[in-house]
Amino acid sequence: MAASGGSTGEPATDLQDTEFSISRVQLQVLPHLSSYLPDTLLPVHINPLHHNPFFHPSHSFYISPTDIVLRHIAHDLSGTFPPPSPRLAYLRAGPHHQVYFKPSEVRAAIVTCGGLCPGMNTVIRELVVGLWELYGVREIYGVKAGFRGFYSVEPLRLDPKMVDSFHKRGGTMLETSRGGFDLHKIVNAIHHRGYNQVYIIGGDGTMRGAVKIFEEIRSRKLRVAVTGIPKTVDNDVGIIDKSFGFQTAVEMAQQAISAAHVEAESAVNGIGLVKLMGRSTGHIALNATLSSRDVDCCLIPETEFYLKGKGGLFEFLDQRLRENGHAVVVVAEGAGQDLIPRTESQREERDESGNLVFLDVGGWLKAELKKWWEREHPNELFTVKYIDPTYMIRAVPANATDNLYCTLLAHSAIHGVMAGYTGFVSGPINGNYAYIPLDEVAEARNEVDIRDHKWAWVRSVTNQPDFARTSSGMNG
Amino acid sequence: MAASGGSTGEPATDLQDTEFSISRVQLQVLPHLSSYLPDTLLPVHINPLHHNPFFHPSHSFYISPTDIVLRHIAHDLSGTFPPPSPRLAYLRAGPHHQVYFKPSEVRAAIVTCGGLCPGMNTVIRELVVGLWELYGVREIYGVKAGFRGFYSVEPLRLDPKMVDSFHKRGGTMLETSRGGFDLHKIVNAIHHRGYNQVYIIGGDGTMRGAVKIFEEIRSRKLRVAVTGIPKTVDNDVGIIDKSFGFQTAVEMAQQAISAAHVEAESAVNGIGLVKLMGRSTGHIALNATLSSRDVDCCLIPETEFYLKGKGGLFEFLDQRLRENGHAVVVVAEGAGQDLIPRTESQREERDESGNLVFLDVGGWLKAELKKWWEREHPNELFTVKYIDPTYMIRAVPANATDNLYCTLLAHSAIHGVMAGYTGFVSGPINGNYAYIPLDEVAEARNEVDIRDHKWAWVRSVTNQPDFARTSSGMNG
Amino acid sequence: MAASGGSTGEPATDLQDTEFSISRVQLQVLPHLSSYLPDTLLPVHINPLHHNPFFHPSHSFYISPTDIVLRHIAHDLSGTFPPPSPRLAYLRAGPHHQVYFKPSEVRAAIVTCGGLCPGMNTVIRELVVGLWELYGVREIYGVKAGFRGFYSVEPLRLDPKMVDSFHKRGGTMLETSRGGFDLHKIVNAIHHRGYNQVYIIGGDGTMRGAVKIFEEIRSRKLRVAVTGIPKTVDNDVGIIDKSFGFQTAVEMAQQAISAAHVEAESAVNGIGLVKLMGRSTGHIALNATLSSRDVDCCLIPETEFYLKGKGGLFEFLDQRLRENGHAVVVVAEGAGQDLIPRTESQREERDESGNLVFLDVGGWLKAELKKWWEREHPNELFTVKYIDPTYMIRAVPANATDNLYCTLLAHSAIHGVMAGYTGFVSGPINGNYAYIPLDEVAEARNEVDIRDHKWAWVRSVTNQPDFARTSSGMNG
């Protein structure tokens, strides 16, 4: 292909030849039970869907191990910008013609770990209903109380009738907890209870735990397939297009931003301050800001900010109050962690999932705003209303979009496990459901690209400063 | 690449070589003003964003005419299933370094045609705000009353202050209408009023009209760029991932399905019947059904059904009422059009957009159900509650997901027009915003693939029959 | 008392004496089991609440048979307007110190009849929970399928665990039906099954049936207390302040009016037409109109209207479209019944509850509007969008206001029944819960007083005509 273009702006019609090739695409291979178990232990069966009248499997119904989906699909034909190397591809998700489990011998375990996220109950429901209705599995267990539940609590037997209305409820009916990860106790319990399919729903810490469980199971050569379903309302997991619950969270965040806007505009020099979820990434804050348009400033972990001096937050708000009488600030919970003074103990402390303890940027910012105004405008009215809607957002049921998404995630996971894959995650890549090695997902991060148009659009919508310090503004 | 796989189900780990190439990808070239206007009439300018402090355009900020996105990204490495030929690619959407309009000379016209769809006002708002804030355009006009408004009504001057809260309102503040397409009057009016950018928001009929407008403008060699923004709550437009307003519609449809479910389960032998939008495609019905799970049967235009006899709808409902006491049926407005008896005049009539007049499948089905029960179970209680939520769905404001989507659509359209492209549509392809030739979109349909897993899932969720007639069931 | 006032408008400060008396208040006595059963069959017990630690009944806790509440509480001290004669008073509702049922011998039956109304499930729930928790009753039965369920279906045993989340669901979990009223079969069944408390939830036809059941029980001298809980989303029952579900219906109606408003203002000469519940009264239409303020004309059964000629609806809409470009019309389902042409059979037909068959005023009006425009403005655009949200309104769960109201209604009914009253209804009178003879409620109507300020306010808000025909406008 000979693209005459480049970044000079000539129209594409100058292209001499509009046909091209893409070379050197690398397929990310999945772990499979057959890679560490002998064939004799892995008899193959025809997929029960084959005889299911609702499916009428046709030629194109099954996914074969050679069906793949491309991850890097945007290209620069001019070659000016080198492509990611290698370009990656993943196996497509879906039912396989041959399965490695006989339905009657399956004992599936489902566990939820970490904080709440809209859609957890839908995922649980669909794992149960999918295993039962699609594959005829009858032994499905809910592990309660997170990882520690494997070895410390009796499991809950689940069936479709029991989970029927789960998708209309927020939270997780299996209860959840942080921590409690004891690798050997967990794998012993899996072995002891005879589970041969393990579905693990949780955040990044949980996914790292799931990798260890998978590896231990593989090293013990157990016939147990492990799959992870990333749960992160923050949408901070990489490779997959988005995580479940995220869209619902962005919807719900609108309500908090609206309230903050009303509080701000109903006061003299009113500031509405909303803290939204997002420890390491600002996706909820960014999406909620772009969807709402009532936000004057959006602060996210991916970009630094400072308070005082030229180009700082105070200067910006001062100007905005003068012009408009009020302002709304959205701050992601992980923003500004470097600015908040920490006590010695706060510098050491970590939560049960091993994450750094986050300081409350909302409370801190509220206090700093009040001090600033008192200092700069001691005799003028001023109001800061601070809203932290976290638990009111994450505890709602999934909306329709997320409900459907959770269904597809859960069914994809089941198909993969039944096909004998293990140590993997299912999820949409460029809109196509695919299987991704679990360790790859556990490490991948999805940060807001602040050089991207979307962040530029936030700034153009909000007109907020870029907090790119000039030499004269270093005292924030 | 040598994929040893195939459809036999061996795991991907058998693949000898996991690197491969994709050849013969065809880029779909866009019309451009420069293709029919001489350079002298098309001076090139540096994008005003270049000096906009909110954008800090970096190396990677601009889209070049050689940046493309792949459309066909799922492949069968085994070669068993031949790939689409040719595989297609499209230009990526985004700001270009060089633009073909000086902001001060732009006169942009925005028109909305056809029925309502959540998000129309957001698209209008973002076209206005985007042109104004990103590119400094100051002359932006709303054409009222649809196509006929070009030549029969004074336009409405728009500015950011005026459209500020449009995204919180359903419908279109520009008013809309069907029909009124008079090519020469429209192009004369465009010329006469000095519009050089025309943004046309409407359904498939409107897009076909937009193609004609673009072609007439090109043949007159006018320096006017035309772009179409497909508005179809039914999500029946092809190539792009989804149309705006669709997610909102699916959310709102939940409410109607819930009500139908409550009515049905509160009666003895109660049937809740919901008609949802979808003239030629059943996407809303399908998605609403999968999201809700209270639906027992989902009827869409893509698949035939019949009422009587073995395997028919009546038999299915009879059984469901016996087992469960109630049932919920969702029917897309375009389903069953062949089953409804038509009068002579109904066989001729067409609406103003040239579409066949649709018969009311909901009212017909309600009457047929009552007749059936009266015939078969004359002394038993029976209730059908029929809900047509169409106007309560399509008149709501866009939800957060759709609001953001409308913003990206509108901004993509603006960037493309400013870069001199014309006769195109912007929209997401596999999650990446791209530009597609307008005539291609005007012809492309997005139907529900009933051989796909998603439809199979509907059937497995609902357990509804497949209406594949057997020889003994031909009397429906 | 010597009020010097009168209707002449002098301020109240002219009153010589501000103390006065109200004479001749008539207490409406309730039927009581003791009025037809000998004391030997009616042993009296101490209310179990007396030993309930949650109640700590104090001196003022119990209601005595001499606690009354006034119904007519507005007076004209001048005597210019004669007061209602006699002024009425009713027994206050609440727990009595002595009860006429031993909890262990109670067998309570609950039945729901007629159409759906928000809050039915809450009433059922609270009857069950109240009987169980407050009085220790353990035998509580749900009669399914309405009146006919007494003699044709096995009842459903109810307990608090079973009904725990009923209040979050719309409709009635007992199923409901119209008709099926066979007095002797019903009373026989009550006797046969040993029910001694019967709670009947239904509309005006149901209340008339309940009167007959009560009278038959009394004439048979059965020790069975009967109470009615009026269910009428239309709020058309008299004496009590309002009926349950009404507030929820008015809330939900806003959504339909909003949609109609959006449809109307998004079209050229657009009319949004909404039909709301209200067969004999226009309370929902009136309240929804006053709450919304997007309505241009509100048509209710209490006031006649006409279409054509001077002062008619068409003239009004013509003017409104000219001035404003769009209009919203709300019509109660019982409005205009005299205007709609009836076929011979429609003049005879009645529904199962014995009500006249209502013709569809919405569909008729939509058609008339289209004919009118076609006739008067054949070449101008015109759109009527007709929304009938009935089932989407009545099938929702009760909102918080109605949930609490249903609780108080249910508990009041239980207290009255336990105290031996029968043939009564509980409900708020001027904000105080009271007991009213069942036959009085069955006959009382609550119509919109169109001479009242509230209706005048509707007209001043909407500026709609009063349809008081002048001699020249008689051709409608």
Next chain:
Amino acid sequence: MAASGGSTGEPATDLQDTEFSISRVQLQVLPHLSSYLPDTLLPVHINPLHHNPFFHPSHSFYISPTDIVLRHIAHDLSGTFPPPSPRLAYLRAGPHHQVYFKPSEVRAAIVTCGGLCPGMNTVIRELVVGLWELYGVREIYGVKAGFRGFYSVEPLRLDPKMVDSFHKRGGTMLETSRGGFDLHKIVNAIHHRGYNQVYIIGGDGTMRGAVKIFEEIRSRKLRVAVTGIPKTVDNDVGIIDKSFGFQTAVEMAQQAISAAHVEAESAVNGIGLVKLMGRSTGHIALNATLSSRDVDCCLIPETEFYLKGKGGLFEFLDQRLRENGHAVVVVAEGAGQDLIPRTESQREERDESGNLVFLDVGGWLKAELKKWWEREHPNELFTVKYIDPTYMIRAVPANATDNLYCTLLAHSAIHGVMAGYTGFVSGPINGNYAYIPLDEVAEARNEVDIRDHKWAWVRSVTNQPDFARTSSGMNG
């Protein structure tokens, strides 16, 4: 009348005579402009409504100064419980035949003070629309920024077009503030600007300020009518049935309780803690608890509680967690103020309205709960999720019920002012709109009566302890 009853429980049918009288009712007389201004300064006019075609005032349309409504309408006929002495009555609200202002000379001022409450904007809207449409007033001013706005900010001229959509927005478009009450500056400004009608919307502190303004105006003999519209989302104002915005707040509180319930049940030993508005009264907490039924314990200012020891909160929660695994606690913001340790400065501090500074009972209780569990169950999982939805509740628009209520309040106030009354409040008394002397309302409190059935019902619903300390439980 000879009621033979008493509190012994005999049925009312024993009553010999069911007719009775009520003596010694005292009418609460309103201040009126004519009481301190000579007739020559107070010409009387016919109400402009008289010629308004929308009102067709009939005989019964106007309220006369002798139309009254009873406040104490519940009686004990036995005389066992002495009635309130005196029984009170108030003037009914509504249009008078004669008015004391000529529309063309009216200059009305509207001010909002204190915190936000759903419906403030509706009250403003309806004052403007009512004055304009009903009485033809054209000079209506919004005083911005609360009381201080009278003397420090230019007022905002208001008209119906400007306020048209106010009722769909939360907060107050006039901005509000606390404090700033300077009596002489305010009355001087009223005089100076020529306002002759002053509508003051605010809480109890504001009402006390309004009394002073009224008294100062009267002592200066200014022809200025003053009316107060109590704004208290807490529903803590006495005499009137309820305050505006309260129903909306109870609805919104359901969402927070639901979220707390989900958080609690999704954790091991999970407690959901919700703080609701209510500084001196627990109405929102009580109503939200009764409406929701997901609450295990409701703590309000009217009743004391304690944490430790027998019968304390910890013991109760310990038991509930053991039985049920989770618990939800609702606490009104004014509850437990005596239990929270105060620093010296906190004992002195008062807010700008003169109220005692409230300590954050939610934060304190959350901390105490964590300490307790750590102490008592150091090795068991435990989670407290604390939700403070205050700003998300009070910033929403009024729901339909409150919108209508605000309209009636505003119109009642206008009618009273036009009729020459001053120093009054309008509001519903037993469902009838009436006028109450402003000073009476400013002092009246509406507390939850914890000896009443409703509070007993809370306790029976929640099974929570009564915190009536026994001698052994005094260490809390």
